[in-house]
Amino acid sequence: xxxxxxxxxxxxxxxxxxxxxxxxxxxxxxxxxxxxxxxxxxxxxxxxxxxxxxxxxxxxxxxxxxxxxxxxxxxxxxxxxxxxxxxxxxxxxxxxxxxxxxxxxxxxxxxxxxxxxxxxxxxxxxxxxxxxxxxxxxxxxxxxxxxxxxxxxxxxxxxxxxxxxxxxxxxxxxxxxxxxxxxxxxxxxxxxxxxxxxxxxxxxxxxxxxxxxxxxxxxxxxxxxxxxxxxxxxxxxxxxxxxxxxxxxxxxxxxxxxxxxxxxxxxxxxxxxxxxxxxxxxxxxxxxxxxxxxxxxxx
Numbered sequence: 001x002x003x004x005x006x007x008x009x010x011x012x013x014x015x016x017x018x019x020x021x022x023x024x025x026x027x028x029x030x031x032x033x034x035x036x037x038x039x040x041x042x043x044x045x046x047x048x049x050x051x052x053x054x055x056x057x058x059x060x061x062x063x064x065x066x067x068x069x070x071x072x073x074x075x076x077x078x079x080x081x082x083x084x085x086x087x088x089x090x091x092x093x094x095x096x097x098x099x100x101x102x103x104x105x106x107x108x109x110x111x112x113x114x115x116x117x118x119x120x121x122x123x124x125x126x127x128x129x130x131x132x133x134x135x136x137x138x139x140x141x142x143x144x145x146x147x148x149x150x151x152x153x154x155x156x157x158x159x160x161x162x163x164x165x166x167x168x169x170x171x172x173x174x175x176x177x178x179x180x181x182x183x184x185x186x187x188x189x190x191x192x193x194x195x196x197x198x199x200x201x202x203x204x205x206x207x208x209x210x211x212x213x214x215x216x217x218x219x220x221x222x223x224x225x226x227x228x229x230x231x232x233x234x235x236x237x238x239x240x241x242x243x244x245x246x247x248x249x250x251x252x253x254x255x256x257x258x259x260x261x262x263x264x265x266x267x268x269x270x271x272x273x274x275x276x277x278x279x280x281x282x283x284x285x286x287x288x289x290x291x292x293x294x295x296x297x298x299x
Contacts, residue, residue: 010104012058016048019057019104023095031192043091046072057099062109065092069113089115122290122297123257124248131159131258133244140243142214149214151240154226154233156211158252161202162259162277163188165252168233171225176204176212184209188278198278257294264291 006026010019020041027037050068051060069089073080080088096110126134138152158168167188175187184204190196221227234251241250248254256277263273273291274284 006098006102010057010099010102012105013056014058014104015054015056016051016060017053019099020044020048020095023098026098031194033192039087040091040094043088044095046088047092049076057096058105060109062112065110065113083120086115089113122293124254125261125294126246126248126250126254126258130244130246130248131262134240134246134250135159137244138240139211142211147214147218149211149218150226151236152211153208153215154236155240155255156205156208157186158237158255159259159262160205160208161186162256162263163202164256164278165230165233167278168226168252169224169230172223173221173225176225177201178209197280200275200278202276260287261291261294264295 006022006029010022023044024037024041027040032040047060047068050071051064069085072088073085092113093110093115096105096108099105100108100111134155135152138155141148141151154168157163163171163186170189170191171186175189176184177187178184182203184206185201186204187199187201189199226233237250237252237255241248244250260273260277263276270284270288274281274287277287279287
């Protein structure tokens with residue numbers, strides 16, 4: 001919710017550029033990621049290329065916004081993919097929703113702009129045979145001349161929890177709870193208050209615990225569970241995929257979708273899958289549709 005100071009110095013007579021600058025401050029204060037803020041601002045600043053520079057936020061109409069979107073697609077001379085268009089519409093709606101809630105504009109002209117959702121292609125997942133081959137390949141590293149439990153600890157965790165790369169990198173040792181009465185679990189936490197709704201506890205499989213203890217003894221991490229760069233962990237996954245004989249590229253995203261699909265096949269309640277993935281009910285609409293399609297393909 002906007003606080004009075006967010007928009008107190010703005011009015012319907014404020015030109016676009018000062019209003020956009022104020023919105024940038026607001027987005028940063030909300031703890032939005034650098035990339036999100038950059039994308040939102042880039043999208044909304046395109047309005048200043050199309051509309052007269054002195055046009056005020058209160059004078060912009062729904063027709064102006066629809067004409068802008070038409071110009072961007074057909075007349076600007078720069079390619080605009082359906083996915084980019086959908087994101088830019090979202091940016092415009094977010095900007096005017098903020099102005100409207102702050103009392104700067106009484107009527108939100110972006111409210112009636114039609115949102116154009118774009119479905120991304122179906123993700124790649126592991127078949128049951130590939131899943132088994134991947135776990136076996138990761139486990140072989142534990143049994144070699146120089147035992148290394150890191151591969152199995154990483155791969156097994158991803159396939160059991162469905163966490164994202166950023167979430168995996170954010171796990172600290174004190175987020176792993178082996179003493180919980182309901183069983184071992186990992187707590188997925190976020191530093192930014194804006195992402196607190198994604199925080200959750202996920203049960204850990206019993207066969208992960210011995211590998212975890214071996215990994216701790218071998219590497220002795222002191223803070224983060226996996227104290228390596230994102231790229232280094234991606235290389236570990238790629239190595240396991242190659243050793244398992246995959247024609248596919250084993251990745252964090254593939255592990256996440258494979259975990260979700262396994263839960264789907266095992267008739268886990270859909271809302272529990274959603275909560276485990278840490279996504280909203282709106283996001284679940286697209287995810288669940290893709291899971292149905294993937295399940296149909298596998299069947």
